Amino acid sequence: MNNLYLALIHHPVTNKKGDTIASALTTIDLHDIARAAATFGAAGFYVVTPLEDQMRLAGEVLDHWITGVGGRLNPFRKQALEKIKVVASFEEAVADLEAEHKKKATSVATSAARYSRAVTARQLAETIDSNGPVVMAFGTAWGLSEPFVNQCDLILEPISGWDNYNHLSVRSAVSIILDRICMNHQYLTTNTSQV
Amino acid sequence: MNNLYLALIHHPVTNKKGDTIASALTTIDLHDIARAAATFGAAGFYVVTPLEDQMRLAGEVLDHWITGVGGRLNPFRKQALEKIKVVASFEEAVADLEAEHKKKATSVATSAARYSRAVTARQLAETIDSNGPVVMAFGTAWGLSEPFVNQCDLILEPISGWDNYNHLSVRSAVSIILDRICMNHQYLTTNTSQV
Numbered sequence: 401m402n403n404l405y406l407a408l409i410h411h412p413v414t415n416k417k418g419d420t421i422a423s424a425l426t427t428i429d430l431h432d433i434a435r436a437a438a439t440f441g442a443a444g445f446y447v448v449t450p451l452e453d454q455m456r457l458a459g460e461v462l463d464h465w466i467t468g469v470g471g472r473l474n475p476f477r478k479q480a481l482e483k484i485k486v487v488a489s490f491e492e493a494v495a496d497l498e499a500e501h502k503k504k505a506t507s508v509a510t511s512a513a514r515y516s517r518a519v520t521a522r523q524l525a526e527t528i529d530s531n532g533p534v535v536m537a538f539g540t541a542w543g544l545s546e547p548f549v550n551q552c553d554l555i556l557e558p559i560s561g562w563d564n565y566n567h568l569s570v571r572s573a574v575s576i577i578l579d580r581i582c583m584n585h586q587y588l589t590t591n592t593s594q595v
Numbered sequence: 596m597n598n599l600y601l602a603l604i605h606h607p608v609t610n611k612k613g614d615t616i617a618s619a620l621t622t623i624d625l626h627d628i629a630r631a632a633a634t635f636g637a638a639g640f641y642v643v644t645p646l647e648d649q650m651r652l653a654g655e656v657l658d659h660w661i662t663g664v665g666g667r668l669n670p671f672r673k674q675a676l677e678k679i680k681v682v683a684s685f686e687e688a689v690a691d692l693e694a695e696h697k698k699k700a701t702s703v704a705t706s707a708a709r710y711s712r713a714v715t716a717r718q719l720a721e722t723i724d725s726n727g728p729v730v731m732a733f734g735t736a737w738g739l740s741e742p743f744v745n746q747c748d749l750i751l752e753p754i755s756g757w758d759n760y761n762h763l764s765v766r767s768a769v770s771i772i773l774d775r776i777c778m779n780h781q782y783l784t785t786n787t788s789q790v
Contacts, residue, residue, distance in 0.1 A: 428623055432764045439756035439763050476762045562596065562636030562777060567671045569627045572634075572770035575763065579771045582756060 401585060402443045403501060404528055405535040406574065407493050408433060410449040412545040423541040425454045427461050432571040433538075434480035440578040445483045446493035446535070458486045490537060490548070503532030509552035510538050510577065512566045518557040521577065525584035527554070536577070538570050596780060597638045598696060599723055600730040601769065602688050603628060605644040607740040618736040620649045622656050627766040628733075629675040635773040640678045641688035641730070653681045685732060685743070698727030704747035705733050705772065707761045713752040716772065720779035722749070731772070733765050 408429060411422035430447060437445045447458050462481055464470045471478035487493050490507075498505050506527060528534055537544060537552065549555060558566060559576055568576070603624060606617035625642060632640045642653050657676055659665045666673035682688045689700050701722060723729055732739060732747065744750060753761060754771055763771070 432767055435763055436767050438760045439754070439767075441756060476760070479760065480762065559634070559774070561634035565633045565671070565674065567675065568630055568634050568770065569766070571764070571766055572627055572631050575767035575770045576774045579754070579774065 401441045401528055401582065403533040404442045404581070405444045405446065405493070405497055405533060406433060406437055406442055406578075407446040407448050407490055407535055407537045408570070408574075409490060409537050409539050409544055409548070410447075410451070410454065410541075412548050413539045413541040414543055414545055416542055418542075420545045421541060422449065422451055424451075425449060425457050426540065427457070429540070429571060430458065430461055430481065430484060431477070433574050434483050435477075436575045436578050437483050438480040440582040442483070442578065443533070444485060444497070446490075446496075447484055447486045448488070448490050448493060449486070450488050455486050455488070458484075462486070494535060497533045497535060501533045505533045505535055506531060506554060507552040508534060508536040508554045508556055509544055509549040510536060510556045510558075510573065511543060511549055512558045512568075513543075514558060515549070515555045518555045520557055521580035522584045524554065524556055525581050525588055528581070528585055538574055540570055596636045596723055596777065598728040599637045599776070600639045600641065600688070600692055600700075600728060601628060601632055601637055601773075602641040602643050602685055602730055602732045603765070603769075604685060604732050604734050604739055604743070605642075605646070605649065605736075607743050608734045608736040609738055609740055611737055613737075615740045616736065617644065617646055619646075620644060620652050621735070622652070624735070624766055625653065625656055625676065625679060626672065628769050629678050630672075631766075631770045631773050632678050633675040635777045637678070637773065638728070639680060639692070641685075641691075642679055642681045643683070643685050643688060644681070645683050650681050650683070653679075657681070689730060692728045692730060696728045700728045700730055701726060701749060702747040703729060703731040703749045703751055704739055704744040705731060705751045705753075705768065706738060706744055707753045707763075708738075709753060710744070710750045713750045715752055716775035717779045719749065719751055720776050720783055723776070723780055733769055735765055
């Protein structure tokens with residue numbers, strides 16, 4: 401899936417009261433999501449924060465694990481974290497991958513809320529390969545702000561579990577969604593090659 | 596899935612060199628895995644550590660989020676963490692849930708390695724409901740020790756991604772496996788009720 405990208409959004413996201421905020425970085429998000437991206441073959445992972453101190457913090461984590469002692473001790477972690485680029489806005493991430501692919505990107509919002517125009521993982525998997533790059537945005541804190549969701553090209557349906565409880569960590573949500581897309585993508589690829 | 600249980604094993608697991616060790620608790624594991632358990636309707640989540648100071652640490656986390664201020668601020672987190680029981684060994688977890696269900700439990704090992712007798716998520720989903728309780732063991736650190744895996748009734752096949760990179764965090768692995776089992780279980784339940 402060499403045109404599927406992830407973006408972890410720290411602004412604009414909401415807090416518990418619904419206000420739009422810029423959230424602080426959680427360094428374990430970088431590790432877990434980069435490892436999932438590497439496992440499922442996502443092409444890249446943008447960490448999006450407008451806060452300069454948080455950009456510096458992300459840079460320090462990456463330095464330690466890519467060029468520093470962490471990377472020598474754990475080359476698998478280095479391999480995963482090399483997928484990360486730190487950018488100040490989602491627009492910057494989109495511009496970066498459009499410049500790389502020389503094609504318009506499709507932006508995909510994820511949300512625990514239900515939107516009438518939401519697509520399934522199967523439908524999203526169908527768009528991968530057929531067009532330009534696809535970038536999925538995941539919200540930290542209490543999730544992506546509604547205006548952000550509404551301005552994305554696509555919205556992915558929420559992960560529905562069993563008990564109407566849907567308060568997964570963003571780390572879990574990214575992992576599950578990548579697995580679902582990868583499974584559907586493999587199914588579609590196999591299916592197409594059999595025709 | 597009211598007879599599916601999770602166990603997060605801190606002993607016996609391996610370190611990078613393959614030695615069997617008791618690993619330290621990572622408190623975010625408790626949160627992420629409990630939230631995934633609540634989302635997918637797992638009946639309970641055993642945190643298994645023989646180390647008294649680590650059992651105390653787990654107890655302090657649970658106190659804060661269940662009876663303390665955390666639970667009042669975030670009732671969803673309280674609801675998830677209430678699924679946790681801290682026990683000293685996997686045997687103790689098995690004895691506890693066998694006493695509750697008055698039936699023999701099926702133990703399931705998870706591993707990033709391939710075992711010839713490994714079952715798929717579909718096959719595992721078929722065993723849920725048909726027998727007594729099922730408890731899936733997940734290893735921290737570099738994974739469950741091989742003797743532990745071999746003594747389990749079943750072994751679940753590893754999560755295979757795309758790039759032969761399978762170094763997911765245990766938090767991601769639990770989330771993906773619960774999603775796969777839940778999807779298969781829902782499919783089987785729907786299928787059966789249509790017959």
